[in-house]
Amino acid sequence: xxxxxxxxxxxxxxxxxxxxxxxxxxxxxxxxxxxxxxxxxxxxxxxxxxxxxxxxxxxxxxxxxxxxxxxxxxxxxxxxxxxxxxxxxxxxxxxxxxxxxxxxxxxxxxxxxxxxxxxxxxxxxxxxxxxxxxxxxxxxxxxxxxxxxxxxxxxxxxxxxxxxxxxxxxxxxxxxxxxxxxxxxxxxxxxxxxxxxxxxxxxxxxxxxxxxxxxxxxxxxxxxxxxxxxxxxxxxxxxx
Amino acid sequence: xxxxxxxxxxxxxxxxxxxxxxxxxxxxxxxxxxxxxxxxxxxxxxxxxxxxxxxxxxxxxxxxxxxxxxxxxxxxxxxxxxxxxxxxxxxxxxxxxxxxxxxxxxxxxxxxxxxxxxxxxxxxxxxxxxxxxxxxxxxxxxxxxxxxxxxxxxxxxxxxxxxxxxxxxxxxxxxxxxxxxxxxxxxxxxxxxxxxxxxxxxxxxxxxxxxxxxxxxxx
Ligand SMILES: Nc1ncnc2c1ncn2[C@@H]1O[C@H](COP(=O)(O)OP(=O)(O)OP(=O)(O)O)[C@@H](O)[C@H]1O
Ligand SMILES: [Mg+2]
Numbered sequence: 144x145x146x147x148x149x150x151x152x153x154x155x156x157x158x159x160x161x162x163x164x165x166x167x168x169x170x171x172x173x174x175x176x177x178x179x180x181x182x183x184x185x186x187x188x189x190x191x192x193x194x195x196x197x198x199x200x201x202x203x204x205x206x207x208x209x210x211x212x213x214x215x216x217x218x219x220x221x222x223x224x225x226x227x228x229x230x231x232x233x234x235x236x237x238x239x240x241x242x243x244x245x246x247x248x249x250x251x252x253x254x255x256x257x258x259x260x261x262x263x264x265x266x267x268x269x270x271x272x273x274x275x276x277x278x279x280x281x282x283x284x285x286x287x288x289x290x291x292x293x294x295x296x297x298x299x300x301x302x303x304x305x306x307x308x309x310x311x312x313x314x315x316x317x318x319x320x321x322x323x324x325x326x327x328x329x330x331x332x333x334x335x336x337x338x339x340x341x342x343x344x345x346x347x348x349x350x351x352x353x354x355x356x357x358x359x360x361x362x363x364x365x366x367x368x369x370x371x372x373x374x375x376x377x378x379x380x381x382x383x
Numbered sequence: 384x385x386x387x388x389x390x391x392x393x394x395x396x397x398x399x400x401x402x403x404x405x406x407x408x409x410x411x412x413x414x415x416x417x418x419x420x421x422x423x424x425x426x427x428x429x430x431x432x433x434x435x436x437x438x439x440x441x442x443x444x445x446x447x448x449x450x451x452x453x454x455x456x457x458x459x460x461x462x463x464x465x466x467x468x469x470x471x472x473x474x475x476x477x478x479x480x481x482x483x484x485x486x487x488x489x490x491x492x493x494x495x496x497x498x499x500x501x502x503x504x505x506x507x508x509x510x511x512x513x514x515x516x517x518x519x520x521x522x523x524x525x526x527x528x529x530x531x532x533x534x535x536x537x538x539x540x541x542x543x544x545x546x547x548x549x550x551x552x553x554x555x556x557x558x559x560x561x562x563x564x565x566x567x568x569x570x571x572x573x574x575x576x577x578x579x580x581x582x583x584x585x586x587x588x589x590x591x592x593x594x595x596x597x598x599x600x601x602x
Contacts, residue, residue, distance in 0.1 A: 193504055220510035230505035234523050244509035247519070296509060 144169045144300060144331050145190060150199035152185055152355075159185045161355045163199070167300075172332045174342035174363070177352035178378060183335040186352065187302050190333065191222045204299060220248055223293030227305040229285040231277040237264065237288050238273040241295045249296070256295070263291040267321050283314030287321055294325075301325065303334040339382060343367050351375050391571045394562045398572065401555035402579060408475045408552070409544050413537055415480030420487025427492045438488065445485035451546050454478040458550045471552035475544075483540050490536060494529035495521060527598050534591030538584050545580070555579060 145167040152160040159182045167173050175183050188194040189201060192208055192215045201208045206218055232240050241260035245251040251259075264270045267287040277285055286306055293301060303322065307315045319341055326332055326345050336342060342349055342363055349366045351359045351374075359366065359375045367383075370376045391398075426438035445453065458474040461467055498521050506516040548557035559576040563569035 191508055193507060216510045216512060218510075219508060222508070224505075224508035226501060226505065228501055230499070230501035232502065232505070232520055243519070244506075244511055247515050248510045248512075293509070 146202040148200045151197045153197045172326045174346035175335045175350045181352045182355040221299045223298035223301040225303045229289045282310045283317045286318045300331045401558040405554040411476045412479035416483030419484035423488035424491035442485040471550045475547040490532045494525040497528045498524045
């Protein structure tokens with residue numbers, strides 16, 4: 144589904160990602176973890192071209208995003224993204240947040256889009272909020288709407304950048320539950336997270352980044368119980 | 384105290400007519416300024432460098448020199464350079480329109496840039512094209528930042544409009560001066576038009592507040 148080869152990203156002279164090579168298979172759930180500033184967000188954003196890689200290739204669904212003939216907009220339609228701070232459209236209702244892109248980008252009819260949106264809202268447990276504006280929702284509700292908004296485009300792949308980091312502790316679970324549900328349904332997911340519990344429980348694979356380098360990757364059980372590298376051991380000691 | 388308002392009574396219709404004369408050119412200046420200002424703002428946030436430079440230079444010149452000078456230059460230099468005898472009315476619209484477009488472009492640019500960057504990223508991540516993103520997502524939110532400042536600009540323009548009296552345009556201000564020299568008393572007519580200016584500004588302020596309240600409701 145996603146193939147990343149020798150990916151480099153520089154901001155000016157600051158080399159944030161160094162020679163990252165990895166792969167995410169269809170239906171796989173990958174957790175990306177690492178210290179603050181290690182390049183996790185940047186890596187994720189290179190997967191849908193919110194950041195343009197300095198060097199290297201990113202191939203999604205057989206299409207080379209870094210190649211010369213790329214239609215970034217087209218490719219993004221198949222990649223959903225969920226942000227730490229939700230970024231719901233504040234001037235649109237919850238339902239409109241979900242229907243806007245399918246109607247505008249995919250040309251769906253209003254009725255079709257609304258019907259699908261209502262199903263998605265039901266799935267994330269917010270059916271009764273369709274007429275509400277984002278400002279009246281709690282953080283956990285906002286994030287569930289944001290997930291539903293991304294799903295409304297029927298993506299093949301979902302990217303999550305610390306989806307629970309901006310939430311009050313009591314709201315973390317409701318969002319993680321939606322994500323677990325999504326993982327069970329077979330969605331391909333790349334999740335940057337500080338929730339080690341989620342990584343251990345739900346992920347098929349863990350990628351550990353440090354200072355822009357992919358230091359270690361492996362199955363959660365192996366990674367958490369017996370990390371192979373010094374840096375991963377240090378990191379896990381601090382967070383667990 | 385030697386105040387006598389009864390003497391200006393016969394001149395009141397003459398002075399009231401000035402409201403219309405002032406509003407007429409202010410109205411056209413605002414239209415011109417808004418259109419030009421929007422175009423300049425798009426230049427400023429766009430990625431085409433020469434257009435950006437042009438818009439920045441334009442803004443710098445019109446904000447960096449006195450409005451009365453710009454007015455005089457337009458009124459006196461156009462006949463001298465082109466032979467076209469430009470009317471005070473047209474000169475006033477041009478000077479105020481060009482001048483306010485510089486300020487309005489800054490207001491719009493700042494309003495757009497104040498919209499959370501995440502909004503743009505969220506739209507991009509959904510595959511929304513640039514134009515649709517601007518008109519459906521960014522501009523409606525920017526409007527909330529823009530409208531109050533824009534209202535202020537219109538109020539300033541209305542007040543500053545009095546300087547067109549210097550090129551002989553028969554606006555409110557000029558009419559007060561005419562009446563003053565007719566009567567050999569300046570204070571009363573000046574006070575009278577002062578009151579009118581104040582009412583105009585208050586009117587604009589009330590309209591602005593109404594707009595703002597409307598916008599807040601949609602939150
Ligand atoms: N747009 C940008 N311009 C310049 N530098 C940037 C930009 N975005 C990120 N960086 C830098 O890149 C480095 C990695 O940032 P990134 O946000 O990817 O880290 P992260 O692992 O997601 O950290 P966190 O856990 O704090 O979110 C940081 O040093 C950051 O300052
Ligand atoms: Mg980050």
